[in-house]
Amino acid sequence: MTDMITTGRRLPDRLDNPVKSAALSWESLLVLVALGIFIANSFASPYFLNAWSLSDLTFNFTEKALIALAMALVIITGEIDLSVASIIALASTLMGLALQYGADTPMLVAVGVGVGILCGAFNGFLVTGLKLPSIVVTIGTMSLFRGIAYIILGDQSFKGYPASFSWFGQGYVWWVISFELVLFLVAAVIFYVLLHHTNFGRRVFAIGNNATAAQFSGVRVDRIKFVLFCLTGLMSGIAAVLLTARLGSTRPSIAQGFELEVITMVVLGGVSILGGAGSIIGVVLAALIIGLVTFGLGLLNVPGIVMSIFTGTLLIVVIALPILWRMYKERRA
Amino acid sequence: MTEPILTLSGISKSFPGVRALSDVSLELYPGAVTALIGENGAGKSTLVKTMTGIYQSDSGEIRVNGQVVSLPTAISASQAGITAIHQETVLFDELSVAENIYLGHAPRNRLGLIDWGTMRREAQETLDSMAAGIDAGMPLKELGIAKKHLVAVARALSVDAQVVIMDEPTAALSQKEIEELYVLVDLLKQDGKAILFISHKFDEIYRIADRYTVFRDGEMVGKGFIKDTPQAEIVRLMVGRSVDHIFPAREAAIGDVVLDVQGLSHPTEFDDVAFAVKKGEILGFYGLVGAGRSEVMQAVFGMTKPSGGVMVLDGRTIAPRSPADAVEAGIVYVPEERGKQGVITGEPIFKNVSLPSLNKTSRSGFLRMAEEFALARTYTERLDLRASSLSQNVSTLSGGNQQKVVIAKWLATLPKVIILDEPTKGIDIGSKAAVHEFMGELVAQGLSVIMVSSELPEVLGMSDRIVVMREGLVVDILDNKDLKPETLVRLAAGIVEDEAA
Amino acid sequence: MKSVLKNREIWLALAIVAVVILVTLRFPRFSQPGNLLTILNDTSILMMLALGQMVVILTRSIDLSMASNLALTGMIVAMVNAAFPMIPIPLLIAGCVLVGAALGGFNGMLVWKLDIPPIVVTLGTLTIFRGLVFVISGGAWVNAAQMSPDFIALQRGSFVGLPVLTWFAIVVAALFYVLMTRTPAGRSFYAIGVNPTASVYTGINVGRTKFLAFVISGAISGLCGYLWISRYVIASVEVASGYELTIIAACVIGGVSIAGGIGTVAGALLGALFLGVVNNALPVIGVSPFWQMAISGAAILLAVVLNARGERSKGRVILKKAEGVA
Known part of the structure; x- marks a missing residue:
């Protein structure tokens, strides 16, 4: 068990070489996969290596990736939130409703983000206040939130968002750099620092590894989980603003199935579905990979549903490979 | 044959x-x-x-x-x-x-x-x-x-x-x-x-x-x-050697009451529990397994909510609603179930040690690794932790060394009262002696120690006073002077009453 | 008496009866036998799927791929029927069960042999199976005109006064009842859900038992693939899209604990029936069908809150005076 026992008094900080362990990490594997797909794409389509094509690519995944950043933290604590796509639907619907009552752009954004936070707080209350399993709670709120959108909208849709609002989903900050991309990059940096360089992030990992022991160590487990559900709601609300602005309309079926794609990104990014491990860099890379794959296949006119085979297979293969490798090594040993 | x-x-x-x-x-x-x-x-x-x-x-x-x-x-x-x-x-x-x-x-x-x-x-x-x-x-x-x-x-x-x-x-x-x-x-x-x-x-x-x-x-x-x-x-x-386990002799320098608990009650677990622990004192809690001792301690530590009672720490009334509150007040708890409640398995030693002290090692919420390593080193070395490095995963340590990590984690918070629940359960004799010796050092430095133990020699060897519990009630509080083991066993098992009844 | 009141199934059955009575008070025709039979028939497929999902959930797993499995098997059987109308329907049904079981077995193998969390495995196969529907069909539909008359007629026929589809549900429910209560395999699903460690000591192979659970949920999905397609007489990529969550909802409402080990055949059936009754009652009382989703969401939350209250541990009973009270 203990490979080396020091008998002296001074314990070293660490034994392994950080450079070497980084090279062997999940993230570097993802970088290789991303590079491979990037190269394959540029060979497969002459239209791929073009600034505007690459810019279009980013629209493919930024909204989902924004949610994935927060979802990663939720999953690291050992919980899950399946209601994110339904939060988008409800937030978008209520933005549309606000529009009917003459809300201006700042008001619309405030409604979208506010509804997101409230929905997240509701999930958080059910999970931490009533001590219910998050998977069941969010399956319930998934139906409930989108259900309310259906009650409000039925088979109708809201249209006619102002141009200033559409900019959030369609505008460019500089040249080919879209607002969505900038927002995502800023959010990614914030989440990176939050998870890997703050007390909060350290406690998130502790909860995921052993929630009971974390609580016994004075970590306010419920409070942190509640904040994380609110955070996921917030990011879903922001995604609702971007998506609604990009599409220019709201239907209750908006963002259908996003939750599974978001979770796929998180798991592909190396976050353990059992909690306790994961990194933001991995999630960002996974989002990029999924974006590259869907965009590349799109350039080849492969329909979206077929791409889903690809992402599904990628998810299973990427999880299975390290396990198979470990089994192979154990068998040889 | x-x-x-x-x-x-x-x-x-x-x-x-x-x-x-x-x-x-x-x-x-x-x-x-x-x-x-x-x-x-x-x-x-x-x-x-x-x-x-x-x-x-x-x-x-x-x-x-x-x-x-x-x-x-x-x-x-x-x-x-x-x-x-x-x-x-x-x-x-x-x-x-x-x-x-x-x-x-x-x-x-x-x-x-x-x-x-x-x-x-x-x-x-x-x-x-x-x-x-x-x-x-x-x-x-x-x-x-x-x-x-x-x-x-x-x-x-x-x-x-x-x-x-x-x-x-x-x-x-x-x-x-x-x-x-x-x-x-x-x-x-x-x-x-x-x-x-x-x-x-x-x-x-x-x-x-x-x-x-x-x-x-x-x-x-x-x-x-x-x-x-x-x-x-x-x-x-x-x-492998003849052992006559010797408990460390220590000079008792017992001061004023630090933690005073009165009338602590819970609907199903314990009722009207009262005790006080003084500065520099080891207060033993003896009883049969399931007598409600751990449950009382978890209520003191804020894990469970008591239905009644008053706790006074250093003259100030406290009502911890979570372990975080208790730790802030200066009460820490080394749980009996080390693997489930004590160490965060899957994380390295230094993260385990720094977890409750992050507010001290960080600067405005941002981690400072050097401070964490320094803190972890200070306290694990005081306990003579045997490990290959501070980044070693705690789950690869022996039971005794895991216990040292848990104790180091709490000492780093500079507590006033430390509660040890079956501190030597399941650890080898060598580590046992180290833990006992260390408990002596703790009280010498003016800490108050509450020790829950079901091992008679440990209770008798270490405690200044002994609280005996049975079926969720405090039966007696005894000075540990010329106590006979039989007295404790009889009180804990309620044998006198059974004969009378 | 006390144990009867503790019984979740009784409460759920009472809730269903209450809904029926409330609706009937204003719309007497709702509880006519014919209408009630229609509701039962409409709910038959969901009932069977809920039973399959229950077995998986009992083992502390989850199968998100059931609806995609159903769509894929359904598309396969529809295409086979369109191409070879002479193949007898019972043979097609047997084929559906086998294909479904094989797809479920694929999930099960990944869970058993590679120890990948079931939610990840079935999240992946959910998209893979659904994508394969498109691949084999090229995105085209198989419609009523392409299906053989027998293919459509079988489950619409009636037998001893009940539609054949309902009979399917009754037979499947009976089989599950025997499986879950009277066979060692059925009891082992409960055992590994309640205490996986203890199961190993009892000689149960936890991985293989989970595999078996996935095969069962797959087989049921396959069977329902045929039933769904022949009932709605259209096979497309969109068939039963998102239905996996309705199936789980039925289980949760039926008192199946997501933590494993708790759940009964009657509970899963009643959970499905509850959703069926509510969905059928809405148009009758003049509420837009767009309320369906929100109501089932609220029902899930209510069910899980109530179930959790029953399961919550009350702490140890140490005090003498507290014995018997708690």
């Missing part, structure tokens, strides 16, 4: 990096109880798992009635007539008592379907033959620990085993329940079964066993008849 029913010879078993069993042998005789004795980590549980088909040994052979058998699965072991009574964790709370007895070998009807009527009737017959007083139809979860144990025994009887392994069967039982268990063991003996009895308690071994086998560090180091062997000899075999 009868032939053994079960013979193990030359059994070895290794795990990556550890040699758990090395060329061990064991014989079990019909109608006899053989005690398997050894410290934690001596290889007892590995051997049990090898005998019950959970593990496969790397070498060696197992003979039942002279025939070599292989036990690749748990089913093959039970078909070979070997069954084990484990701790309560290996029963099924949500299933009925009858099903717990018959799961895996339920009676079937002509169609091959489970025959619930027969199953329930036979289960009831078995339970009645043991005078268990349990209805076979009720859900297991409604039974107490002792009754669950009887169900486990009934299960062993129902498979008609020749060999019954009892793995620390009395660990969670009261004295009265233990006596009832002894009667059952006698029943099994008369039935001609070979019994392997694993226990730490010498009084128990001398009361019930006929033979003994001692393991140390994965090797068989001695065997013989109990009645021919003095206790000191077995202890010597166990630890």
Whole structure:
């Protein structure tokens, strides 16, 4: 068990070489996969290596990736939130409703983000206040939130968002750099620092590894989980603003199935579905990979549903490979 | 001389990096109880798992009635007539008592379907033959620990085993329940079964066993008849040296009351608990397992909400609603279940140590690794932690070293009161002495220590005063001067009252 | 008496009866036998799927791929039927069960042999199976005109006064009842859900038992693939899209604990029936069908809150005076 026992008094900080362990990490594997797909794409389509094509690519995944950043933290604590796509639907619907009552752009954004936070707080209350399993709670709120959108909208849709609002989903900050991309990059940096360089992030990992022991160590487990559900709601609300602005309309079926794609990104990014491990860099890379794959296949006119085979297979293969490798090594040993 | 029913010879078993069993042998005789004795980590549980088909040994052979058998699965072991009574964790709370007895070998009807009527009737017959007083139809979860144990025994009887392994069967039982268990063991003996009895308690071994086998560090180091062997000899075999565990002598410099608890109550767990711990004092809490001591401590630590009572810490009334509140106030708790509640397995040593002190090591919420390593080093070195580096995963440490990590974590918060719940349970004798010595140092520095322990020598050796609890109530608080062990045992078991009643 | 009141199934059945009575008070025709039979028939497929999902959930797993499995098997059987109308329907049904079981077995193998969490495995196969529907069909539909008359007629026929589809549900429910209560395999699903460690000591192979659970949920999905397609007489990529969550909802409402080990055949059936009754009652009382989703969401939350209250451990009972009270 203990490979080396020091008998002296001074314990070293660490034994392994950080450079070497980084090279062997999940993230570097993802970088290789991303590079491979990037190269394959540029060979497969002459239209791929073009600034505007690459810019279009980013629209493919930024909204989902924004949610994935927060979802990663939720999953690291050992919980899950399946209601994110339904939060988008409800937030978008209520933005549309606000529009009917003459809300201006700042008001619309405030409604979208506010509804997101409230929905997240509701999930958080059910999970931490009533001590219910998050998977069941969010399956319930998934139906409930989108259900309310259906009650409000039925088979109708809201249209006619102002141009200033559409900019959030369609505008460019500089040249080919879209607002969505900038927002995502800023959010990614914030989440990176939050998870890997703050007390909060350290406690998130502790909860995921052993929630009971974390609580016994004075970590306010419920409070942190509640904040994380609110955070996921917030990011879903922001995604609702971007998506609604990009599409220019709201239907209750908006963002259908996003939750599974978001979770796929998180798991592909190396976050353990059992909690306790994961990194933001991995999630960002996974989002990029999924974006590259869907965009590349799109350039080849492969329909979206077929791409889903690809992402599904990628998810299973990427999880299975390290396990198979470990089994192979154990068998040889 | 009868032939053994079960013979193990030359059994070895290794795990990556550890040699758990090395060329061990064991014989079990019909109608006899053989005690398997050894410290934690001596290889007892590995051997049990090898005998019950959970593990496969790397070498060696197992003979039942002279025939070599292989036990690749748990089913093959039970078909070979070997069954084990484990701790309560290996029963099924949500299933009925009858099903717990018959799961895996339920009676079937002509169609091959489970025959619930027969199953329930036979289960009831078995339970009645043991005078268990349990209805076979009720859900297991409604039974107490002792009754669950009887169900486990009934299960062993129902498979008609020749060999019954009892793995620390009395660990969670009261004295009265233990006596009832002894009667059952006698029943099994008369039935001609070979019994392997694993226990730490010498009084128990001398009361019930006929033979003994001692393991140390994965090797068989001695065997013989109990009645021919003095206790000191077995202890010597166990630890490899003659040990007269000496508790550190210390100069008591006891000051004013630090924590004063009055009328602490809970609807089902404890009632009207009152005690006070002074500066520089070790306050022992003695009682039988399940007397409510840990529950009281968890309420003091803010884990559970008491229904009433007042706590005053340094003259200030406190009402911690979470462990975080308690830690902020200056009360910390080293839990009994080290793996589940103590260390964060999967994380390195330094992260475990710094977790409650992050507010001190960080700057405005941002981590500062150098400060964390420095903090972790300071406190783990004070405790003489044995590890390869501060980044070593705590789950790869031995029990004793994990306990040091937990204690280091709390010392780093500079607490006023430290509660230790069974601090030396399941750790080797060397680490035990280190923990005891360290407790002495803590009080010398002016900390107050509350120590919950079920080990009499520890309570008597370490405490300044002793609180005795029974069935959720404080029975007495005694000064630890010329106390007789019998006094404590009698108070804890309520024996005087039983005689009067 | 006390144990009867503790019984979740009784409460759920009472809730269903209450809904029926409330609706009937205003719309007497709702509880006519014919209408009630229609509801039962409409709910038959969901009932069967809920039973399959229950077995998986009992083992502390989850199968998110059931609806995609159903769509894929359904598309396969529809295409086979369109191409070879002479193949007898019972043979097609047997084929569906086998294909479904094989797809479920694929999930099960990944869970058993590679120890990948079931939610990850079935999240992946959910998209893979659904994508394969498109691949084999090229995105085209198989419609009523392409299906053989027998293919459509079988489950619409009636037998002893009940539609054949309802009979399917009754037979499947009976089989599950026997499986779950009277066979060692059925009991082992409960055992590994309640206490996986103890199960190993009892000689149960936890991985293989989970595999078996996935095979069962797959087989049921396959069977329902045929039933769904022949009932709605259209096979497309969109068939039963998102239905996996309705199936889980039925289980949760039926008192199946997501933590494993707790759940009964009657509970899963009643959970499905509850959703069926509510969905059928909405148009009757003049509420837009767009309320369906929100109501089932609220029902899930209510069910899980109520179930959790029943399961919550009350702490140890140590005090003498507290015994019997708690």
